[in-house]
Amino acid sequence: MPAKGKHRRPKAQRFTRSIAVAGTGGAALALPLLGATGAHAATPQSAPEKVVSQVVQKKAAAKSATVRHYTVKAGDYLSKIAHDQHVSGGWKKLYADNRAVIGSDPSLIHPGLKLALGKEAATAKTSASSAVAKSSTKSSATKPSAKTVTAAKPAAATGYSLPVAGAAVGTGYHVAGSMWSSGYHTGVDFVVPTGTSLKAVASGTVVSAGWGGAYGNQVVIKLHDGYYAQYGHLSQLSVSAGQTVSAGQQIGLSGATGNVTGPHLHFEIRTTPNYGSDVDPVAYLRSHGLAVG
Template sequence: MTSAVGRHRAPRPRHTTRRLVSRVSATGATLALPVIGAGTASALDGDSDTYTVSSGDTLSTIAEEQGIEGGWQKLYEDNRSVIGDDPDLLSIGQKLSLDGAGDTGTSTGDNSTGTTTGTQASYSSSTEETAPSAVLPVSGGILTAGFQDSGDIWSNGHTGQDFAVPTGTTVRAATGGTVVSAGWDNAFGYEVVIKHDDGEYTQYAHLSQIDVSPGATVGTGDRIALSGATGNVTGPHLHFEVRTTPDYGSAVDPLDWLRDRGVET
Protein backbone atom coordinates (compact mmCIF):
# COMPACT_ATOMS: atom_id res chain seq x y z
CA MET A 1 0.00 0.00 0.00
CA THR A 2 1.35 3.50 -0.75
CA SER A 3 0.73 7.11 0.15
CA ALA A 4 2.71 10.16 -0.80
CA VAL A 5 5.67 8.14 0.47
CA GLY A 6 4.62 4.95 -1.25
CA ARG A 7 1.92 2.56 -0.06
CA HIS A 8 0.41 1.48 -3.37
CA ARG A 9 0.26 2.91 -6.82
CA ALA A 10 -0.61 6.59 -7.05
CA PRO A 11 -4.21 7.07 -5.70
CA ARG A 12 -6.95 6.97 -8.29
CA PRO A 13 -9.74 9.55 -8.03
CA ARG A 14 -12.98 8.25 -6.53
CA HIS A 15 -15.94 7.92 -8.88
CA THR A 16 -18.48 10.63 -8.20
CA THR A 17 -21.28 8.62 -9.81
CA ARG A 18 -21.36 5.98 -7.03
CA ARG A 19 -24.76 5.94 -5.32
CA LEU A 20 -24.38 6.93 -1.66
CA VAL A 21 -26.60 6.55 1.37
CA SER A 22 -26.50 8.16 4.81
CA ARG A 23 -25.84 5.56 7.52
CA VAL A 24 -26.10 6.31 11.23
CA SER A 25 -22.99 5.05 13.03
CA ALA A 26 -22.80 3.43 16.45
CA THR A 27 -22.30 6.82 18.09
CA GLY A 28 -24.99 8.66 16.17
CA ALA A 29 -22.78 10.30 13.53
CA THR A 30 -23.92 10.03 9.91
CA LEU A 31 -21.54 8.79 7.23
CA ALA A 32 -22.22 8.81 3.47
CA LEU A 33 -21.03 5.48 2.13
CA PRO A 34 -21.74 3.18 -0.84
CA VAL A 35 -24.95 1.16 -0.74
CA ILE A 36 -24.17 -2.56 -0.47
CA GLY A 37 -27.49 -3.96 0.79
CA ALA A 38 -28.99 -4.68 4.18
CA GLY A 39 -30.19 -7.68 6.17
CA THR A 40 -33.62 -8.27 7.65
CA ALA A 41 -34.54 -7.53 11.24
CA SER A 42 -34.22 -10.19 13.96
CA ALA A 43 -36.70 -10.90 16.75
CA LEU A 44 -36.97 -12.61 20.12
CA ASP A 45 -39.05 -15.76 20.35
CA GLY A 46 -42.16 -15.79 22.50
CA ASP A 47 -39.82 -17.10 25.18
CA SER A 48 -37.71 -14.02 25.94
CA ASP A 49 -34.77 -16.24 26.92
CA THR A 50 -34.46 -17.61 23.37
CA TYR A 51 -33.36 -15.75 20.24
CA THR A 52 -33.85 -16.93 16.65
CA VAL A 53 -31.05 -15.95 14.24
CA SER A 54 -32.10 -13.93 11.20
CA SER A 55 -30.31 -12.63 8.13
CA GLY A 56 -27.55 -10.14 8.96
CA ASP A 57 -27.15 -11.19 12.60
CA THR A 58 -23.73 -11.57 14.26
CA LEU A 59 -22.98 -12.68 17.81
CA SER A 60 -21.67 -9.22 18.67
CA THR A 61 -24.81 -7.42 17.47
CA ILE A 62 -27.10 -9.92 19.23
CA ALA A 63 -25.12 -9.64 22.48
CA GLU A 64 -25.21 -5.85 22.33
CA GLU A 65 -28.91 -5.60 21.48
CA GLN A 66 -29.93 -8.12 24.14
CA GLY A 67 -27.59 -6.79 26.84
CA ILE A 68 -25.66 -10.06 27.31
CA GLU A 69 -23.27 -9.76 30.24
CA GLY A 70 -19.92 -11.02 28.99
CA GLY A 71 -20.65 -9.96 25.40
CA TRP A 72 -20.47 -12.15 22.32
CA GLN A 73 -17.90 -14.46 23.93
CA LYS A 74 -20.38 -15.48 26.67
CA LEU A 75 -23.17 -15.86 24.12
CA TYR A 76 -20.92 -18.12 22.03
CA GLU A 77 -19.81 -20.16 25.04
CA ASP A 78 -23.45 -20.82 26.02
CA ASN A 79 -24.44 -21.85 22.48
CA ARG A 80 -21.32 -23.44 21.03
CA SER A 81 -22.90 -26.81 20.20
CA VAL A 82 -25.63 -24.95 18.28
CA ILE A 83 -23.28 -22.61 16.40
CA GLY A 84 -20.31 -24.90 15.79
CA ASP A 85 -16.57 -24.22 15.94
CA ASP A 86 -16.67 -20.86 14.13
CA PRO A 87 -18.51 -18.07 16.03
CA ASP A 88 -18.95 -16.10 12.81
CA LEU A 89 -20.89 -18.78 10.93
CA LEU A 90 -24.46 -18.35 12.14
CA SER A 91 -27.34 -20.02 10.31
CA ILE A 92 -30.75 -18.45 9.86
CA GLY A 93 -33.24 -20.15 12.17
CA GLN A 94 -30.74 -21.22 14.84
CA LYS A 95 -32.17 -20.75 18.35
CA LEU A 96 -29.77 -19.25 20.87
CA SER A 97 -30.09 -19.25 24.65
CA LEU A 98 -29.84 -15.76 26.16
CA ASP A 99 -29.99 -16.75 29.85
CA GLY A 100 -26.87 -18.92 30.05
CA ALA A 101 -28.96 -22.06 30.57
CA GLY A 102 -27.22 -23.93 27.77
CA ASP A 103 -28.04 -24.91 24.21
CA THR A 104 -31.64 -24.63 23.02
CA GLY A 105 -31.35 -26.48 19.73
CA THR A 106 -29.36 -28.90 17.67
CA SER A 107 -26.14 -27.97 15.95
CA THR A 108 -26.55 -27.36 12.25
CA GLY A 109 -23.42 -29.47 11.74
CA ASP A 110 -20.57 -28.53 9.51
CA ASN A 111 -21.34 -24.78 9.17
CA SER A 112 -18.71 -24.67 6.45
CA THR A 113 -19.11 -22.38 3.47
CA GLY A 114 -17.32 -24.69 1.02
CA THR A 115 -13.83 -25.71 0.05
CA THR A 116 -11.27 -22.97 -0.49
CA THR A 117 -7.74 -23.02 -1.79
CA GLY A 118 -4.70 -21.39 -0.25
CA THR A 119 -4.01 -20.79 3.44
CA GLN A 120 -7.18 -20.19 5.41
CA ALA A 121 -7.29 -18.54 8.84
CA SER A 122 -9.03 -20.46 11.61
CA TYR A 123 -9.87 -20.34 15.32
CA SER A 124 -8.47 -22.74 17.88
CA SER A 125 -11.11 -25.11 19.26
CA SER A 126 -9.00 -26.22 22.24
CA THR A 127 -10.73 -25.75 25.59
CA GLU A 128 -7.54 -26.42 27.55
CA GLU A 129 -5.70 -23.31 26.41
CA THR A 130 -6.15 -19.77 27.70
CA ALA A 131 -8.99 -18.03 25.92
CA PRO A 132 -7.75 -15.67 23.16
CA SER A 133 -7.74 -11.96 24.00
CA ALA A 134 -8.31 -11.02 20.33
CA VAL A 135 -10.18 -12.28 17.27
CA LEU A 136 -9.54 -12.42 13.56
CA PRO A 137 -10.84 -9.26 11.86
CA VAL A 138 -12.79 -11.34 9.28
CA SER A 139 -14.06 -14.91 9.19
CA GLY A 140 -13.14 -17.34 6.42
CA GLY A 141 -10.56 -15.06 4.85
CA ILE A 142 -7.72 -16.50 2.80
CA LEU A 143 -4.32 -15.03 3.67
CA THR A 144 -2.84 -13.37 0.60
CA ALA A 145 -0.24 -10.55 0.70
CA GLY A 146 1.67 -10.68 3.97
CA PHE A 147 3.69 -8.29 6.10
CA GLN A 148 6.79 -6.92 4.34
CA ASP A 149 6.02 -8.74 1.09
CA SER A 150 7.71 -7.04 -1.85
CA GLY A 151 6.23 -6.18 -5.21
CA ASP A 152 5.72 -3.48 -7.78
CA ILE A 153 2.69 -2.05 -5.97
CA TRP A 154 4.51 -1.62 -2.63
CA SER A 155 7.55 0.57 -3.04
CA ASN A 156 8.51 0.16 0.63
CA GLY A 157 7.14 -3.34 1.21
CA HIS A 158 3.65 -4.40 2.28
CA THR A 159 2.71 -2.96 5.67
CA GLY A 160 -0.03 -5.36 6.78
CA GLN A 161 -1.78 -8.66 6.19
CA ASP A 162 -4.41 -9.03 3.47
CA PHE A 163 -7.43 -11.31 3.89
CA ALA A 164 -9.16 -12.17 0.60
CA VAL A 165 -12.90 -11.97 1.33
CA PRO A 166 -15.94 -10.95 -0.75
CA THR A 167 -17.19 -7.38 -0.61
CA GLY A 168 -19.68 -7.05 2.22
CA THR A 169 -17.96 -9.42 4.67
CA THR A 170 -18.30 -8.36 8.32
CA VAL A 171 -15.16 -6.66 9.65
CA ARG A 172 -14.68 -6.87 13.41
CA ALA A 173 -12.48 -5.08 15.95
CA ALA A 174 -9.58 -7.46 16.63
CA THR A 175 -9.70 -6.34 20.26
CA GLY A 176 -11.43 -3.58 22.18
CA GLY A 177 -10.48 0.07 22.01
CA THR A 178 -11.41 3.56 20.83
CA VAL A 179 -11.91 4.57 17.20
CA VAL A 180 -9.45 7.34 16.33
CA SER A 181 -10.29 7.71 12.64
CA ALA A 182 -12.96 6.46 10.26
CA GLY A 183 -13.22 7.66 6.67
CA TRP A 184 -11.38 8.00 3.40
CA ASP A 185 -7.57 7.68 3.24
CA ASN A 186 -6.43 7.82 -0.37
CA ALA A 187 -4.82 4.51 -1.46
CA PHE A 188 -6.31 2.73 1.57
CA GLY A 189 -9.83 3.73 0.52
CA TYR A 190 -12.34 3.74 3.37
CA GLU A 191 -10.56 2.77 6.59
CA VAL A 192 -10.99 2.55 10.37
CA VAL A 193 -8.16 2.95 12.89
CA ILE A 194 -8.63 1.83 16.51
CA LYS A 195 -6.41 2.59 19.54
CA HIS A 196 -6.16 -0.24 22.06
CA ASP A 197 -5.47 -0.26 25.79
CA ASP A 198 -1.88 -1.43 25.28
CA GLY A 199 -1.15 1.73 23.25
CA GLU A 200 -1.04 -0.02 19.89
CA TYR A 201 -3.35 0.61 16.94
CA THR A 202 -5.09 -1.55 14.34
CA GLN A 203 -6.12 -0.40 10.87
CA TYR A 204 -8.83 -1.92 8.66
CA ALA A 205 -8.71 -0.72 5.04
CA HIS A 206 -10.44 -0.92 1.61
CA LEU A 207 -13.88 -0.97 3.29
CA SER A 208 -17.21 -0.69 1.48
CA GLN A 209 -19.07 0.52 4.57
CA ILE A 210 -18.10 2.05 7.93
CA ASP A 211 -20.30 1.46 10.99
CA VAL A 212 -18.40 3.50 13.61
CA SER A 213 -17.15 7.05 13.97
CA PRO A 214 -14.16 8.68 15.75
CA GLY A 215 -14.52 8.58 19.53
CA ALA A 216 -16.65 5.42 19.57
CA THR A 217 -15.71 2.68 22.03
CA VAL A 218 -15.77 -0.84 20.59
CA GLY A 219 -15.41 -4.25 22.18
CA THR A 220 -13.45 -7.27 21.02
CA GLY A 221 -15.27 -8.78 18.06
CA ASP A 222 -17.68 -5.88 17.55
CA ARG A 223 -18.69 -5.21 13.96
CA ILE A 224 -17.08 -1.99 12.77
CA ALA A 225 -17.43 -2.14 8.98
CA LEU A 226 -17.93 -4.23 5.85
CA SER A 227 -15.06 -5.26 3.59
CA GLY A 228 -14.74 -3.94 0.06
CA ALA A 229 -12.40 -2.88 -2.71
CA THR A 230 -12.08 0.88 -2.24
CA GLY A 231 -8.80 2.71 -2.80
CA ASN A 232 -6.00 1.12 -4.79
CA VAL A 233 -6.65 -2.62 -4.96
CA THR A 234 -6.61 -5.48 -7.44
CA GLY A 235 -9.68 -7.14 -5.91
CA PRO A 236 -11.89 -7.18 -2.82
CA HIS A 237 -10.06 -7.87 0.45
CA LEU A 238 -9.40 -6.54 3.94
CA HIS A 239 -6.03 -4.95 4.64
CA PHE A 240 -5.33 -5.45 8.37
CA GLU A 241 -2.45 -3.54 9.89
CA VAL A 242 -1.03 -3.18 13.42
CA ARG A 243 0.86 0.00 14.29
CA THR A 244 2.72 1.48 17.24
CA THR A 245 1.29 4.91 16.35
CA PRO A 246 -1.94 5.89 14.53
CA ASP A 247 0.06 6.83 11.43
CA TYR A 248 1.44 4.98 8.42
CA GLY A 249 5.07 3.95 8.80
CA SER A 250 4.93 2.35 12.27
CA ALA A 251 3.61 -1.09 11.31
CA VAL A 252 4.52 -4.37 13.04
CA ASP A 253 3.73 -7.93 11.93
CA PRO A 254 -0.04 -8.34 12.41
CA LEU A 255 0.04 -12.17 12.45
CA ASP A 256 2.63 -12.17 15.26
CA TRP A 257 0.41 -9.66 17.09
CA LEU A 258 -2.61 -11.96 16.75
CA ARG A 259 -0.68 -15.08 17.79
CA ASP A 260 0.61 -13.29 20.89
CA ARG A 261 -3.06 -12.86 21.85
CA GLY A 262 -3.93 -16.50 21.33
CA VAL A 263 -5.41 -16.31 17.82
CA GLU A 264 -4.42 -19.06 15.38
CA THR A 265 -3.85 -18.06 11.75
Protein backbone atom coordinates (compact mmCIF):
# COMPACT_ATOMS: atom_id res chain seq x y z
CA MET A 1 0.00 0.00 0.00
CA PRO A 2 2.67 2.51 0.81
CA ALA A 3 4.34 1.61 -2.45
CA LYS A 4 1.12 2.25 -4.45
CA GLY A 5 0.55 5.49 -2.62
CA LYS A 6 3.96 6.70 -3.54
CA HIS A 7 3.35 5.65 -7.10
CA ARG A 8 0.03 7.54 -7.39
CA ARG A 9 1.30 10.75 -5.87
CA PRO A 10 3.99 11.31 -8.48
CA LYS A 11 1.40 10.73 -11.25
CA ALA A 12 -0.94 13.27 -9.73
CA GLN A 13 1.89 15.73 -9.37
CA ARG A 14 2.95 15.29 -12.99
CA PHE A 15 -0.62 15.69 -14.20
CA THR A 16 -1.18 18.85 -12.14
CA ARG A 17 2.19 20.27 -13.17
CA SER A 18 1.47 19.52 -16.77
CA ILE A 19 -1.85 21.35 -16.65
CA ALA A 20 -0.28 24.22 -14.77
CA VAL A 21 2.56 24.50 -17.27
CA ALA A 22 0.17 24.20 -20.17
CA GLY A 23 -2.11 26.80 -18.65
CA THR A 24 0.74 29.08 -17.79
CA GLY A 25 2.41 28.52 -21.09
CA GLY A 26 -0.84 29.08 -22.97
CA ALA A 27 -1.45 32.31 -21.12
CA ALA A 28 2.12 33.43 -21.60
CA LEU A 29 1.98 32.70 -25.29
CA ALA A 30 -1.55 33.95 -26.01
CA LEU A 31 -1.80 37.11 -23.98
CA PRO A 32 1.38 38.89 -25.08
CA LEU A 33 0.80 37.91 -28.72
CA LEU A 34 -2.78 39.12 -28.68
CA GLY A 35 -1.79 42.30 -26.86
CA ALA A 36 0.99 43.04 -29.34
CA THR A 37 -1.23 42.37 -32.36
CA GLY A 38 -3.95 44.61 -30.96
CA ALA A 39 -1.50 47.42 -30.28
CA HIS A 40 -0.15 47.36 -33.85
CA ALA A 41 -3.65 47.28 -35.33
CA ALA A 42 -4.71 50.35 -33.35
CA THR A 43 -1.81 52.53 -34.64
CA PRO A 44 -1.67 52.62 -38.48
CA GLN A 45 1.86 53.22 -39.78
CA SER A 46 0.61 55.52 -42.59
CA ALA A 47 -0.94 58.13 -40.25
CA PRO A 48 2.04 60.58 -40.21
CA GLU A 49 2.22 60.61 -44.02
CA LYS A 50 -1.50 61.32 -44.21
CA VAL A 51 -1.24 64.28 -41.85
CA VAL A 52 1.68 65.80 -43.79
CA SER A 53 -0.15 65.33 -47.09
CA GLN A 54 -3.27 67.03 -45.75
CA VAL A 55 -1.27 70.02 -44.44
CA VAL A 56 0.49 70.46 -47.81
CA GLN A 57 -2.82 70.27 -49.68
CA LYS A 58 -4.42 72.86 -47.39
CA LYS A 59 -1.49 75.26 -47.82
CA ALA A 60 -1.59 74.86 -51.61
CA ALA A 61 -5.34 75.49 -51.67
CA ALA A 62 -4.98 78.59 -49.49
CA LYS A 63 -2.22 79.95 -51.73
CA SER A 64 -4.18 79.41 -54.94
CA ALA A 65 -7.24 81.03 -53.41
CA THR A 66 -5.33 84.30 -52.81
CA VAL A 67 -4.01 84.60 -56.39
CA ARG A 68 -6.34 85.96 -59.07
CA HIS A 69 -5.80 85.71 -62.80
CA TYR A 70 -6.68 87.97 -65.71
CA THR A 71 -6.85 87.15 -69.42
CA VAL A 72 -5.58 89.93 -71.67
CA LYS A 73 -8.15 91.44 -74.07
CA ALA A 74 -7.71 93.51 -77.22
CA GLY A 75 -6.69 97.06 -76.37
CA ASP A 76 -5.23 96.12 -72.98
CA TYR A 77 -1.86 97.34 -71.72
CA LEU A 78 -0.15 96.71 -68.40
CA SER A 79 -0.85 100.02 -66.70
CA LYS A 80 -4.54 99.81 -67.68
CA ILE A 81 -4.83 96.26 -66.34
CA ALA A 82 -2.99 97.19 -63.14
CA HIS A 83 -5.32 100.17 -62.60
CA ASP A 84 -8.58 98.37 -63.46
CA GLN A 85 -7.69 95.26 -61.45
CA HIS A 86 -6.31 97.23 -58.48
CA VAL A 87 -2.86 95.62 -58.54
CA SER A 88 -0.76 96.79 -55.61
CA GLY A 89 2.52 98.10 -57.01
CA GLY A 90 1.05 99.08 -60.39
CA TRP A 91 2.17 97.87 -63.80
CA LYS A 92 5.77 97.32 -62.64
CA LYS A 93 4.65 94.78 -60.03
CA LEU A 94 2.30 93.19 -62.56
CA TYR A 95 5.16 92.89 -65.06
CA ALA A 96 7.60 91.54 -62.44
CA ASP A 97 5.12 88.84 -61.40
CA ASN A 98 4.48 87.80 -65.01
CA ARG A 99 7.84 88.42 -66.71
CA ALA A 100 8.18 84.70 -67.48
CA VAL A 101 5.05 84.74 -69.67
CA ILE A 102 5.32 88.31 -71.03
CA GLY A 103 9.00 88.28 -71.97
CA SER A 104 11.65 90.99 -71.95
CA ASP A 105 9.38 93.72 -73.40
CA PRO A 106 6.45 94.69 -71.12
CA SER A 107 4.68 96.44 -74.00
CA LEU A 108 4.34 93.21 -76.00
CA ILE A 109 1.26 91.62 -74.49
CA HIS A 110 -1.42 90.00 -76.62
CA PRO A 111 -5.06 88.94 -76.25
CA GLY A 112 -5.43 85.56 -74.58
CA LEU A 113 -2.34 85.92 -72.38
CA LYS A 114 -3.10 84.84 -68.81
CA LEU A 115 -1.62 87.05 -66.08
CA ALA A 116 -1.40 86.40 -62.35
CA LEU A 117 -2.59 89.40 -60.36
CA GLY A 118 -0.97 88.45 -57.04
CA LYS A 119 -2.28 87.92 -53.53
CA GLU A 120 -2.28 91.65 -52.74
CA ALA A 121 -4.74 92.38 -55.55
CA ALA A 122 -7.72 91.03 -53.64
CA THR A 123 -7.38 93.67 -50.92
CA ALA A 124 -6.01 96.52 -53.01
CA LYS A 125 -9.44 97.69 -54.14
CA THR A 126 -10.66 98.06 -50.56
CA SER A 127 -7.47 99.83 -49.52
CA ALA A 128 -7.65 102.19 -52.49
CA SER A 129 -11.30 102.99 -51.80
CA SER A 130 -10.51 103.69 -48.14
CA ALA A 131 -7.61 105.93 -49.11
CA VAL A 132 -9.77 107.90 -51.56
CA ALA A 133 -12.54 108.28 -48.99
CA LYS A 134 -10.04 109.38 -46.34
CA SER A 135 -8.41 111.86 -48.73
CA SER A 136 -11.79 113.26 -49.79
CA THR A 137 -12.86 113.69 -46.16
CA LYS A 138 -9.61 115.45 -45.32
CA SER A 139 -9.87 117.76 -48.34
CA SER A 140 -13.46 118.62 -47.53
CA ALA A 141 -12.54 119.45 -43.96
CA THR A 142 -9.57 121.68 -44.84
CA LYS A 143 -10.66 123.21 -48.18
CA PRO A 144 -14.44 123.03 -48.62
CA SER A 145 -14.56 125.55 -51.48
CA ALA A 146 -15.42 124.61 -55.07
CA LYS A 147 -11.86 125.52 -56.09
CA THR A 148 -10.58 122.48 -54.20
CA VAL A 149 -12.40 120.16 -56.60
CA THR A 150 -10.41 121.38 -59.61
CA ALA A 151 -7.08 121.78 -57.79
CA ALA A 152 -6.14 118.18 -58.67
CA LYS A 153 -6.13 119.14 -62.38
CA PRO A 154 -3.22 121.54 -62.96
CA ALA A 155 -4.03 121.76 -66.68
CA ALA A 156 -7.37 123.40 -65.87
CA ALA A 157 -5.69 126.52 -64.50
CA THR A 158 -3.68 127.43 -67.63
CA GLY A 159 -5.17 125.19 -70.31
CA TYR A 160 -1.80 123.42 -70.71
CA SER A 161 -0.22 120.29 -69.25
CA LEU A 162 3.19 118.65 -69.25
CA PRO A 163 3.36 115.75 -71.74
CA VAL A 164 4.61 113.50 -68.93
CA ALA A 165 4.66 114.25 -65.21
CA GLY A 166 7.86 114.48 -63.19
CA ALA A 167 10.18 113.19 -65.91
CA ALA A 168 13.83 114.15 -66.31
CA VAL A 169 15.04 115.53 -69.64
CA GLY A 170 17.50 113.29 -71.47
CA THR A 171 18.62 114.47 -74.90
CA GLY A 172 17.78 118.14 -75.31
CA TYR A 173 16.56 120.14 -78.26
CA HIS A 174 18.98 120.94 -81.13
CA VAL A 175 21.71 118.61 -79.84
CA ALA A 176 23.93 117.92 -82.88
CA GLY A 177 24.57 114.38 -84.08
CA SER A 178 24.91 112.25 -87.20
CA MET A 179 22.23 109.85 -85.97
CA TRP A 180 19.52 112.37 -86.90
CA SER A 181 18.73 113.01 -90.56
CA SER A 182 18.50 116.75 -89.95
CA GLY A 183 21.89 116.77 -88.22
CA TYR A 184 20.37 117.68 -84.87
CA HIS A 185 17.74 116.52 -82.38
CA THR A 186 14.39 117.97 -83.47
CA GLY A 187 12.67 117.50 -80.11
CA VAL A 188 13.38 116.71 -76.49
CA ASP A 189 13.54 113.27 -74.85
CA PHE A 190 11.87 112.63 -71.51
CA VAL A 191 13.41 109.63 -69.74
CA VAL A 192 10.53 107.42 -68.61
CA PRO A 193 10.04 103.64 -68.42
CA THR A 194 7.77 101.78 -70.80
CA GLY A 195 4.11 102.11 -69.84
CA THR A 196 4.23 105.69 -68.47
CA SER A 197 1.07 107.69 -69.14
CA LEU A 198 1.46 110.49 -71.73
CA LYS A 199 -0.78 113.57 -71.73
CA ALA A 200 -2.09 116.01 -74.30
CA VAL A 201 -0.30 119.33 -73.62
CA ALA A 202 -3.40 121.28 -74.61
CA SER A 203 -6.81 120.77 -76.12
CA GLY A 204 -6.93 119.98 -79.80
CA THR A 205 -7.59 117.38 -82.50
CA VAL A 206 -5.59 114.23 -83.20
CA VAL A 207 -4.08 114.51 -86.70
CA SER A 208 -2.50 111.06 -86.77
CA ALA A 209 -2.11 108.08 -84.48
CA GLY A 210 -0.17 105.05 -85.67
CA TRP A 211 3.16 103.90 -87.05
CA GLY A 212 5.58 106.72 -87.87
CA GLY A 213 8.70 104.95 -89.17
CA ALA A 214 11.75 105.91 -87.12
CA TYR A 215 9.40 107.44 -84.53
CA GLY A 216 7.70 104.07 -83.99
CA ASN A 217 4.13 104.42 -82.76
CA GLN A 218 3.38 108.15 -82.70
CA VAL A 219 0.58 110.62 -82.03
CA VAL A 220 0.38 114.09 -83.57
CA ILE A 221 -2.13 116.61 -82.20
CA LYS A 222 -3.12 119.97 -83.69
CA LEU A 223 -3.40 122.19 -80.62
CA HIS A 224 -6.01 124.91 -80.22
CA ASP A 225 -3.30 127.61 -80.55
CA GLY A 226 -2.28 126.40 -84.02
CA TYR A 227 0.88 124.50 -83.02
CA TYR A 228 1.31 120.74 -83.36
CA ALA A 229 2.51 118.37 -80.62
CA GLN A 230 4.21 115.14 -81.65
CA TYR A 231 4.80 112.12 -79.36
CA GLY A 232 7.14 109.35 -80.51
CA HIS A 233 8.14 105.76 -79.59
CA LEU A 234 4.86 104.90 -77.84
CA SER A 235 4.14 101.37 -76.68
CA GLN A 236 0.36 101.85 -76.75
CA LEU A 237 -2.01 104.36 -78.34
CA SER A 238 -5.05 105.66 -76.43
CA VAL A 239 -6.49 107.93 -79.15
CA SER A 240 -7.25 107.76 -82.86
CA ALA A 241 -7.09 110.22 -85.77
CA GLY A 242 -9.92 112.77 -85.78
CA GLN A 243 -10.54 112.50 -82.04
CA THR A 244 -10.69 115.69 -79.94
CA VAL A 245 -8.69 115.76 -76.73
CA SER A 246 -8.42 118.06 -73.72
CA ALA A 247 -5.35 119.24 -71.81
CA GLY A 248 -4.06 116.51 -69.51
CA GLN A 249 -5.96 113.69 -71.26
CA GLN A 250 -4.02 110.45 -71.77
CA ILE A 251 -3.07 109.95 -75.41
CA GLY A 252 -0.92 106.83 -75.01
CA LEU A 253 1.87 105.10 -73.11
CA SER A 254 5.61 105.57 -73.47
CA GLY A 255 7.72 102.81 -74.96
CA ALA A 256 10.69 101.95 -77.15
CA THR A 257 9.22 101.44 -80.63
CA GLY A 258 11.02 102.69 -83.75
CA ASN A 259 14.70 103.70 -83.75
CA VAL A 260 15.64 103.93 -80.09
CA THR A 261 18.32 102.78 -77.67
CA GLY A 262 15.90 102.52 -74.75
CA PRO A 263 12.41 103.54 -73.56
CA HIS A 264 11.62 107.27 -73.50
CA LEU A 265 9.23 109.87 -74.89
CA HIS A 266 10.41 111.89 -77.89
CA PHE A 267 8.36 115.10 -77.81
CA GLU A 268 8.23 117.84 -80.44
CA ILE A 269 6.36 121.09 -80.98
CA ARG A 270 5.93 121.98 -84.64
CA THR A 271 4.40 124.80 -86.69
CA THR A 272 3.01 122.21 -89.14
CA PRO A 273 2.28 118.49 -88.80
CA ASN A 274 5.37 117.71 -90.88
CA TYR A 275 8.94 116.85 -89.97
CA GLY A 276 11.35 119.82 -90.11
CA SER A 277 8.95 122.48 -88.80
CA ASP A 278 10.08 122.04 -85.21
CA VAL A 279 10.49 124.75 -82.56
CA ASP A 280 12.00 124.53 -79.08
CA PRO A 281 9.51 122.37 -77.12
CA VAL A 282 10.91 123.27 -73.69
CA ALA A 283 10.60 127.02 -74.43
CA TYR A 284 7.03 126.40 -75.64
CA LEU A 285 6.04 124.59 -72.45
CA ARG A 286 7.68 127.18 -70.21
CA SER A 287 5.95 130.00 -72.07
CA HIS A 288 2.66 128.53 -70.86
CA GLY A 289 3.71 128.40 -67.22
CA LEU A 290 4.87 124.77 -67.11
CA ALA A 291 8.05 123.87 -65.21
CA VAL A 292 10.28 121.52 -67.18
CA GLY A 293 13.06 119.77 -65.25
